[in-house]
Structure formats: structure tokens, C-alpha cells
Amino acid sequence: MLRLKPAGIFKKVCEAIKDVTHNVYFDLTEKGLFMRFLHSSSSGAAWVEMLLLSDYLEDYRSDHKVSMPMNMNINDVYEIFDGDHDDYNGVIALMSITSGFLAFNFEDSIMFSNMHSADAPPLSVPPEYRDLANLEFHARVKMPALKFEHICAKLGLIDKTVRISVKEDTVEFLTYCFSIIASVVCKQTSIDKSGDELKCVEIQTIKPVSLTLDVKHLKLSTKATPLSNTTTLTLYPGKALVVEYNVGNIGYAKYHLPHQEDKTEEV
Known part of the structure; x- marks a missing residue:
């Protein structure tokens, strides 16, 4: 479970990737919430990784010792933030991942987004980037x-x-x-x-x-x-x-x- 305050930062993250890929792997770890995806083309694959640190997320906890990769359509999430919740800086969004769905708890409503392939294996770093560090x-x-x-x-x-x-x-x-x-x-x-x-x-x-x-x-x-x-x-x-x-x-x-x-x- 994690609490985003303000929720607007998550909306900006969705905006940064929603026109690039449909499927994003969400990975909850002790370090924080990772979002990863590959963008493939004829010139090779671009590897994208985003992280929201657990220190920034209120009431954050990872209930599993191992990461939980989940593949979902990022547009489903973005549409949740594209409704009547204009004051994102004043909204607290509670996001929990259970049984293959995301639950967003706003001040006046709760919205859900279905997950896809919740049991999918972790998205591996492409070999060409694995040794960069x-x-x-x-x-x-x-x-x-x-x-x-x-x-x-x-x-x-x-x-x-x-x-x-x-x-x-x-x-x-x-x-x-x-x-x-x-x-x-x-x-x-x-x-x-x-x-x-x-x-x-x-x-x-x-x-x-x-x-x-x-x-x-x-x-x-x-x-x-x-x-x-x-x-x-x-x-x-x-x-x-x-x-x-x-x-x-x-x-x-x-x-x-x-x-x-x-x-x-x-x-």
C-alpha cells in the first residue's frame, strides 16, 4: 500500500509515458515504487525506469519480501486522473495492489483499474544495459x-x-x-x-x-x-x-x- 501526497506527481509520471507504451511493469520494493518498460524499434530497444522513493510515499509498505511485477495498461490509470479531480495537489490518493487491481481512494470517491498479467515475471534489464553501472x-x-x-x-x-x-x-x-x-x-x-x-x-x-x-x-x-x-x-x-x-x-x-x-x- 502507498499514499501519494500530492497525487499530481503520479499524474505527471503517467503523462510522461502514456503516449509511448501501453504496458508498464509496476514493481513494489523496499526502495519504493518502480515503473519500467521497453520501447522497441528498428534501431534497438530503449529501456525506461522510473522510481518514486518510499521515503516520499506516505504510509508506504511492501507486504512482500520480493518484488511484485505487474503489467497494466497505463492509459487505464491516466484516465482515473483525467476526471473531475482537478486539484491534484490537494488530493491524497491511496493506491493498494491486491488480487490484480489498483484501488485509488480520493477524498470523495474510490476508483479501480484492472491489472493485466499480475503473475507476469519481472521485466529484465536488456543485456546491452545490464553492465552500464x-x-x-x-x-x-x-x-x-x-x-x-x-x-x-x-x-x-x-x-x-x-x-x-x-x-x-x-x-x-x-x-x-x-x-x-x-x-x-x-x-x-x-x-x-x-x-x-x-x-x-x-x-x-x-x-x-x-x-x-x-x-x-x-x-x-x-x-x-x-x-x-x-x-x-x-x-x-x-x-x-x-x-x-x-x-x-x-x-x-x-x-x-x-x-x-x-x-x-x-x-
């Missing part, structure tokens, strides 16, 4: 989430892939199609006296690195923009880009995106 990343970039979303949207109009390159204190986003070449370069900037992180780009470079990503996967990761003011890009050479949104001290959303063959290498 043990690998050394070559660069990490923290930047405004809206800026990253804008870059992905603009470059995505030109071609299907974008190359992200980090060198010293510079990160470049580049794509091209026939005679059209588009590039966005961001230099490292420090937080000004006002402490406005929305204007800040922080770059940590261990070694120069370039990754080429499918635009569809990049746009997928920007679905979580409403969850955080900033996003962090971690580049693992020849492997993957991890796009992370920290939701304050509440939890996080992580998108693991596969590296593509770099057709822009000669540009």
Missing part, C-alpha cells in the same frame, strides 16, 4: 530540460539520427540530410548570482566521446520534461546514452538509449 562513462552533461527538448525537436525535423559529441567544455548536437547540416553547440556555463539553474550547462568530460542516437528515442526521453527543470546526459562510449530527470528528492526517471552506427562521422 560497472562501466566508466566518458562524459556527463547537465542542462535545462526545456533546452534539451527544444534541441531534439528542432534537429528531429531534419533527419532520423542525432550525434551528440562532448569535448572538454563543449557539447554539440549535430545532424544532416543531403545538403542540410544542423548543429547546436552548448558551452559550459556556471550558475549566475541568482542561482538560476535554468540557464546553466554543466559539462564533465573524462574523455572526448560521441554517440549517435535515434531521434525517436531522444524524443521519447523528452516526454519526462515536466518532471524536472534539468536533465542529465551520461555518455557511455559505443554503448548508450542515459537521460536522467531527478524529481527533487522524490525519485527519478531514466531513459537508456542505444548507440547507433554513426553516419555523420565524416561531417
Whole structure:
């Protein structure tokens, strides 16, 4: 059982994934509530993991020592929050998982959403991402989430892939199609006296690195923009880009995106 206060954060999580996938695995553990899913395409599979920490969830308890993976249609959950409950910041939602359904207890009503395949096995981390935690990343970039979303949207109009390159204190986003070449370069900037992180780009470079990503996967990761003011890009050479949104001290959303063959290498 867990109590979300305010319930609006769960609505934002649903908004971030409802147009991307239908089935999400809910996993209640001692650490908190995990939501995981795979987004497959011709260019590989993107692995998405979201976590709401148990410290943030009121009256949270996991009645089982092992995790309880459950596969459900996220649109069923989103529709519950899309009704007459407009003041999500003032609503306490009690969510319990029993016998294959979710129960949402609002101040004035109780709503239910059926689970699917409640006895389904856990969703395993794809092999290509399983060892990332043990690998050394070559660069990490923290930047405004809206800026990253804008870059992905603009470059995505030109071609299907974008190359992200980090060198010293510079990160470049580049794509091209026939005679059209588009590039966005961001230099490292420090937080000004006002402490406005929305204007800040922080770059940590261990070694120069370039990754080429499918635009569809990049746009997928920007679905979580409403969850955080900033996003962090971690580049693992020849492997993957991890796009992370920290939701304050509440939890996080992580998108693991596969590296593509770099057709822009000669540009």
C-alpha cells in the first residue's frame, strides 16, 4: 500500500509515458515504487525506469519480501486522473495492489483499474544495459530540460539520427540530410548570482566521446520534461546514452538509449 501526497506527481509520471507504451511493469520494493518498460524499434530497444522513493510515499509498505511485477495498461490509470479531480495537489490518493487491481481512494470517491498479467515475471534489464553501472562513462552533461527538448525537436525535423559529441567544455548536437547540416553547440556555463539553474550547462568530460542516437528515442526521453527543470546526459562510449530527470528528492526517471552506427562521422 502507498499514499501519494500530492497525487499530481503520479499524474505527471503517467503523462510522461502514456503516449509511448501501453504496458508498464509496476514493481513494489523496499526502495519504493518502480515503473519500467521497453520501447522497441528498428534501431534497438530503449529501456525506461522510473522510481518514486518510499521515503516520499506516505504510509508506504511492501507486504512482500520480493518484488511484485505487474503489467497494466497505463492509459487505464491516466484516465482515473483525467476526471473531475482537478486539484491534484490537494488530493491524497491511496493506491493498494491486491488480487490484480489498483484501488485509488480520493477524498470523495474510490476508483479501480484492472491489472493485466499480475503473475507476469519481472521485466529484465536488456543485456546491452545490464553492465552500464560497472562501466566508466566518458562524459556527463547537465542542462535545462526545456533546452534539451527544444534541441531534439528542432534537429528531429531534419533527419532520423542525432550525434551528440562532448569535448572538454563543449557539447554539440549535430545532424544532416543531403545538403542540410544542423548543429547546436552548448558551452559550459556556471550558475549566475541568482542561482538560476535554468540557464546553466554543466559539462564533465573524462574523455572526448560521441554517440549517435535515434531521434525517436531522444524524443521519447523528452516526454519526462515536466518532471524536472534539468536533465542529465551520461555518455557511455559505443554503448548508450542515459537521460536522467531527478524529481527533487522524490525519485527519478531514466531513459537508456542505444548507440547507433554513426553516419555523420565524416561531417
